[in-house]
Amino acid sequence: MSGVKSAFDSYIRVADRGFGMSSLWLGDEHLVYVRGTGMLMPFREEYKRYRYRDIQAISVAKTSRVAGFVSYSLGVMLCAGSMAIIFVLTGYEDASIAKIVFLSLLCLAAGIFAAGLIRHLILGPTCVCDIQTRLSRDRLKPLDRYTKAQRVVGQLEGLVREVQEDLTVSASREGSDQPKRPVKTRVVELFELPRSVTISFGFSAGIGVIFLLALHLESLFFTGTALALLVGLSLNLTLALILSIKKATPDGIRSILWVQLGILFLLTASGTIYYLLVATQNPEYTIGISGPLEAFTAVASEGGLVGYLTMLGLSLGILVSGIVGLASARRWKATIAKVESGVGVEALDQ
Missing domain, CATH: 1.20.120 (Four Helix Bundle (Hemerythrin (Met), subunit A))
Known part of the structure; x- marks a missing residue:
């Protein structure tokens, strides 16, 4: 991800996913999809470029986020239930070091699950997003939330339309003195x-x-x-x-x-x-x-x-x-x- 930014100053990142494992970057003429492989951090990155003139369709479909909600909720309830069982079995007056340490660990785990649940709810509905060109159809993993996908697709749509309209009516635009604005300027406007x-x-x-x-x-x-x-x-x-x-x-x-x-x-x-x-x-x-x-x-x-x-x-x-x-x-x-x-x-x- 840092390689794109250092090599191409005209690019602007519009989406990324978990620990920088994958990201999307807009350029003046194409979209760059960076796919990282590794654990917690990318050890290797692959770059795929989609020219705006070659993009035929971008599809976004909502998916269910019930599994994430249930998983985080079960984690919170399991930790809270374990703490309640410990208090019932040992009593509230028992202040042994082992009990305190175990309760502290359960409390920390419950906090982590609760944080994950709140983050899951804040990010909104999940989705899958595919991009199609004449030669391929790929899944854009950074666009895994519906609100984020709508925002990025909206930004990308304007760039694609502008480039493809230039291709179809290039003759009528000859002699135009108006320079194209850099992609960063157009994205920042939004x-x-x-x-x-x-x-x-x-x-x-x-x-x-x-x-x-x-x-x-x-x-x-x-x-x-x-x-x-x-x-x-x-x-x-x-x-x-x-x-x-x-x-x-x-x-x-x-x-x-x-x-x-x-x-x-x-x-x-x-x-x-x-x-x-x-x-x-x-x-x-x-x-x-x-x-x-x-x-x-x-x-x-x-x-x-x-x-x-x-x-x-x-x-x-x-x-x-x-x-x-x-x-x-x-x-x-x-x-x-x-x-x-x-x-x-x-x-x-x-």
Whole structure:
């Protein structure tokens, strides 16, 4: 994937799939499909080029996503059921190290399955997309979600129509002085930045600061504020991701949103594991609403060095991702405004 970008600066990536295993790139005259083979990361890449003038049809068909929903849901229920069975068999007063470790692992596994389920729902309906030329018919694996496929096919349709119309009416276009705009300019014209995206980035930066204050000042006020704002950030971030998928939002912006969602899940899982540990050692932390607040307020002292460094790293992650997101959103807004004003762009970084 990086080979395409470094070798052809005029290309723009419009879709990719899982760990960069496959991707689609638009050029001025053709579409490039990069297929990677490997595990977790591509060890080998194959490139296939489709000239716009040779494309005869692109078909998109919805598929069922019930299997994914059932798999993730069963994973969550299995972990939750196992935790309930452990509590029933051993009792709530048993605070052995083995029990705490096993419960923590189950809690982490449940969080991973829950994160996968939410991601599966946010991405929307699944689909298959095929491209047909005179010589071949291929499955475009990066276009595995219906909303994404519709967006990319819409971008590709304009390019294909323009090239094929030029072929059929080339005589009538002779003498035209109007130069063709680069493909990057035409793609960027379709980009949108939903307002909730910028709000989410600003929200993250602010919460990151509050989390750092709560971690070091050990104040119930800052802890309660941070936890309340965390709920708001989760809702706004989910909305921003849904809108960024439905609209033609730049891949870089969407990637930062996914990173933020991952950090939130890690923060939630780490906080749950920490609370299980301290609550079993000190039952006072389970009394009322103030008990959990006091437990999280004392994370720097009760959690030890590991707990402190974990929360510090995650808090910094939220802060940095928010700042990077704001900077990226500002850059893209300037680029989109530049294109809309007719200036155009020479090259864009993905």
